[in-house]
Structure formats: C-alpha cells, structure tokens
Amino acid sequence: MSQNINQKTGEGGYITTKLQELINWGRRNSLWPLPFGTACCAIEMMATLSSRYDLARFGAEVIRFSPRQSDLMIVSGRVCLKMMPVLIEVYNQMPEPKWCISMGACASTGGVFDTYTMIQGVDQYIPVDVYIPGCPPRPESLIDALMLIQEKIKRGEKQTKLYDRTRHPLDFQPVALVSDAAAGLPQLTGSRQSLPEKDVETQKQNFPAGPLERAVTHVERTLTRGKNGT
C-alpha cells in the first residue's frame, strides 16, 4: 500500500520508501501512550503496564499523561457527558501523527450502560483506530490491540479516518443542553440513534425477546416430552 501512495503523489523512489519504512519502524516501536483511563478498564490497563503483562516490551514504556508528549491515546473506561468535552480537548492537544485505541465495551459502544449520561461510543466524535471488546478486556487483548496499531503504522497509515482540519469541529464543545420542550424532537448528529423514551411503563416491560422465548419453547417441549412418557 505504501507503494500506491508513492506512485500517486509521484514521489517514487527507493530511498524515500526506505526512509519512510525507517520512520515507521521508529514510530511503531516507541509509541508513547496517553492513558485516558476513567473506570474499570483503566485498572486492566494499569495491570497491562505492570510486571506480569509488561507493555514496555513493545516500546510503550513511557506513559505520558500530557497529551502534548504522546501519540497513542487509549480511551479506557466509560465516558460520560461531563467528560466528553475533556476527551475531545485532550485528543485535540495531541500532535500528529496520533492513533486512538478504544478499550472496552463502554468506550466502543456504551457497553452495559445505556443511560442519559453515557456516550454510546466515543468513535462518533473522535477517530478510533482499534476497538477492543470486553468488559474489561484481558491484558492480552490490549497487547493485541497495540500490535495491531503497530502493524497499521508499518503499513504506513496514519489514522483510520482522516478528519478535515480546515473545518473540523473538534474544538472544545460544552455539553449542548436540551430543554424539556424541545425534547420531543431531538436533533441528532451522532450515528447511533437514541430515542428519548416517552413512556416509562413500556420501557419497563421491554425485556429482550430472543433468549427468553427460546426458553419458553424449551419448557414446552420438556412438558410434552414428560406427557408422552419419555
């Protein structure tokens, strides 16, 4: 793929390619992570950085809490309404090239918590390169994710989704409030729809249909089996 890029931009040449490979080698073997740790996944991330599953073996030893000095942001843990502007601001402050790992179910999709304050996936608002499922994911998964980022760098890609910096909305945004009157018609810009529940009662009866229905038929089948004198 790096050859394609070189051909397109017309910068062919053996030395440039090799130089780019050298730079990529340097970048991927000395990633400086910024642990944006909020909740339980942060504890698993700390466990990954500790002696047993040592992330320093992969070059990611220097944990910098300053975004100005890091290139890999690991969003570990649930992100809530009050924390989202902070996340965007911190991501903004990181110099390029930068990558982002969304660790855990809560950062990737909202996880167990589908409530009024939880952001249902940070990838709606910042570009994410690697998602790690799990609640919390095992340290081996985080190491795997780091290795995937390393391979991505090796292939020469800078970010999954390049975002347009000339008109990018990643400036600091305070929480946009919704008044009760306007709550009927939300203007949603995120890609995941969330409808404000008008009727609390129907929500209470809203149990998931699939597995329980199967359980019902299982019981019915056992009843009939018993009747026919198994």
Added chain:
Amino acid sequence: METKPESIEKIAPKAAQTLALNLGPQHPATHGTLRLKVELDGETIVRCEPEIGFLHTGFEKLGEYRNYNQFVVISDRMNYLSPLNNNIGFAVACEELFGVQVPPRGQYLRVIMAELSRLADHVISVGLQGMDLGAFSVMLWTFIEREKLYDIFEAVTGARLTTSWTRVGGVFRDAPPDFPAMVRNFLAKFPALLDECERMLSRNRIFMDRCIGVGALTKEEAISYGVTGPMLRACGVPYDIRKARPYLCYGQLDFEIPTRPEGDVYARYLVRLAEMRQSIRIITQALDKLPGGGENKENLPVSSLDHKVMLPPKDMVYNDMESLIHHFKLVMPGHGVIPPKGEVYSCTEAPNGELGFYIVSDGTGLPYRVRVRPPSFYNYATFPKQATGRMISDAVAALASLNVIAGELDR
C-alpha cells in the same frame, strides 16, 4: 464547611498574588476522574474546591430498570478495585429485603472472597499512595499480588475484575476443589509483601515527612462529615460494621479492629496495613471452618434452597411439577425474583467504608429505587478541610490516602 465564594472586591487585592490552578480530570495525581480547582499562594493552597461527576453513569436510575439479579452485574462496576465487596453488599441487602438465608457454606465462601477482595483494594491503595509520593516500585510489587488474587478470582467466579458472583440467596456457583489450597498458597507468601512494604515505607524519612500531620481530622469532624472505614478508624473511632452489625458469618470469626488516634495520612496507611493482617487472620479462620472443605463431598448447598428465589436444579425441574413452576416463574418476563413490598437499608463494610444499599421495593421484579450509599463520596467531602492551608504536595498525599474511587463516587 464550604464557605460561599467571596465577592470579587474581597479577593481582588489577593488576585495578583494567588494563582488559580486546575488539576483537571485528566491528571496523573488524581486517582480517576477528579477535578480540583485550587487557588494557590505560592505553594500554599488558599482555597480548594473539588468537582466530581466526571464518571456519573446513572447506576441508580439503571437500577430501576434491571431486576435484582441483573443489578449485580452493574454493582461490580462501582468500586472496581474490589468488585466482590460490592456484589456481596448488594446481595446482603437483597437477602434482608427478601428475608432469605444463605446456607453456611455459602456464607463462609462469601466471607473469604470479601476479605480477599479487601486485600486487593488495600494493597493497591498502599501501592498508589507510595507511587504518588515517588516510591514507584511499591506499586509494581502490589500489582503482582493483585495478579495472584486475580488468578484466584478467575478460578472461582470466572472473571478477573467484573466478577458478578453473587445472586439473591447465594452465589453463582461453588468454588473449585482446589480453592483452599490456592488461597493458603497465596496467604503463605502475602505477609512477605506486607513486610517489604513496611520496610520500604513505614520508617522511610521521606514518606514520614510527607505523611505525618498531613490531612489530620479530629474525631468530631470525622463523625460530622459521615466518614467511615479506615479513615474513621484512623481518627480513633473503633467503628466497623463487621463487629457492630455482623452480617454473614462474621459473628463467628475472631478478629480485631485496628485504630489509631492521629487521623492523618500516616495513620490511615498504618490502619490499612494492620487491616490487611487482620483480613489474613479472618481468611485463615474461615478456611478452617469452611463447611464441606475444599471438595464438598457431602454436596452442601452454597445457595438458598428456597426456589422462589434461586433456580432449582435441572433434574428437579424435569421431574417435579413444583420446581418446574418455580423455574418458569423465575425466568419469565414480568415475574422473576419478587420481593415483598417495603424498604430496607443494609450496609456492609467495604474496604473504603460503609457501603450501604437502600432498596425500596414495590412488589414487582424490578426495584422501585436503589440508592447506593458510596463511602468515597462522604470521605471525599472532607478533602477541602484537609487541603486548605497546606501545600499542594500535601494535597496530593492526602488525596492518595483517601482512596477515592471515581466509579463509586459518581455512580
């Protein structure tokens, strides 16, 4: 008490001298997502205002839409350093509401796991306290011990961190046959770590200078602020729920409550170390008294045999009409585990203090209101008192000693 912010005319003459600093929610010194707005005069903190809510998830609202056995999964994620204590705390509250008893084997297993979880929390608290003051190796040593505990948790509950082990009336499943051997193996080597931490920190000049006298609270202040747990015991009040209102089988076990009179950061550190040694004592006694031992040859139950609350075993479901009906009722939507109408407030001794659950039930499968009384919330309210007038490095030491866990603080 927090005073109203002074009018601008009063602080304007000072404004040229004081620096407003924001230790933001993303900061290495803050444990979790805490924000401190401090006003500094040189290095001294003139005014300090903590801001919380950066991890507010809506647990209490979610509790109204999940039934009693589903909420256990959510309760793990509150105090994520010791999730088993949360599970067991909620289970004790539910059992008080439902009026069911856990059989003895289940009680002893729960006590052993709760104490192991307490060890995990205290050990990381001591480690992070060391790390914040510069002793980075202590954190790495304590994390190794936590990894060993994770192995035990994974063998018993199936998960390292988010265990979700208890159910109303008992536990998810029995411990494996080699459980006592695993725990005894761990306990054989654990005191060596405590001794090493003591050697490293307790008589260390730097640690002592940074911790003694810092963040001191008097007994009356601590009681007025509603502080509980190691913080209260470090102020000289011997209040421990395991002794005051014994739940599960703590009444049959013999242990002490360590207290210290000073109330400062050093006292809290010493209290936590002493509590870890007492926990080892509790676990050893409980292992000796565990009904059925490791292998449980008599097949003693670990969960309540009341099938209105716990699922009956499958062979009974296939053969006995009543068990079939109980199974049906427990699994179908609209039924589930149904408590009587009423409300209950039940508290257990979590590593941070009194973890209370106030459950209001309206007689359906979903609770009407679940209130979690978070120990870190009331402990953290004392922070402005501890930090004002001291230097910013003292504030960092005091914050580390509070062991504030943002998941529990903000819920």
Added chain:
Amino acid sequence: MALDLPSLLASLKEHFGDDLLAQTEFRGQHVLRIRSTANLPVLRYLRDEAQFEMLTDVTCVDSLRLPPGMQKEYPERFAVVYQLYSLTHNERLRVKAFVPEEPCEIDSVTPLWEAANWGEREVFDMFGVVFKGHPDLKRILMPDNYTGHPLRKDYPLKGRGERDRFQKYTEMPER
C-alpha cells in the same frame, strides 16, 4: 447500651406532636415519618438528646409511580430520607420528610452535620429539591448548567438526547 425505642418515640411525640406523622418497622428497621417543616428540630433533637451522632446518608424517593397500596404512605411526592446512626447505642434510624412538588423546598440540615452538604447537593441535582439555607447549593454530578433532574420518575432512562449532540468530526475522503 441499647436504645430504648418506645421511650424515644414517646418523648418525640410529646415534643413534636403532630409533626411526627407515623412510625413503622420493616425487617427490624425503624422509620420515622415527619412533616418537612419540622425536619431541622426533629433531627436536632435526635442528634443531641438521643445521641444519633452520625448522618450516614441523605437521599430522596420519588413516589410518582408507586402502586396505590404504597402510595398512601407518601403524603407528598418526594420523600427526603435521612439515615441516622448512633455510635453510642449502635442503633440505626431512618427519618423521612415529605416534600411536595410545588414548592419543592425543605430546610437544609448542614448546621447539624457536615455530611449533609454534599448529600443535599446530590438530592438537588438528581431530584430538584431545593434546600433552604444550604451554603452552596449547585449541581454536583451533572454538568453545572444542566436542566432537568435525572432521577425523577418522569425523566427517561436514555435521556433527552444530550449524549448525541456533540458534533461529529468531518471525515476526509480517501486519497
């Protein structure tokens, strides 16, 4: 020293008369129901005379969706609940003060216990109950300028859409 509950109730009745609405017990736990206007004097009496030194929790229950059988236990919509604990007697007591929906006000008990400071801020944030005399009543868990009180029963679980209103970044087309 065990607390003599019947004598405590008798002395409360003689001091406060009909501010004390009822006293119930469930699973061995005692609940006192009082009028919201009397919360400060009753709690002061409990703290000083009956030695309930610790206020372990302040919370609230919204009775909007209770079944009719339980609804009559709640004369007003909101019940501010104080969980008290006595270190000397090792006894617990729950005190419930009923606050109507309009005006949603009650006196703050911060003069008695410092713990009430943050506890009442949280009740205000989640339910909208205003505590008169609180030194610094502002939101604690939600953003400062948030409107709406999440734990009320008429507030939806999934919110009103604030969580989706951050602006998505603009993707660049592939080169």
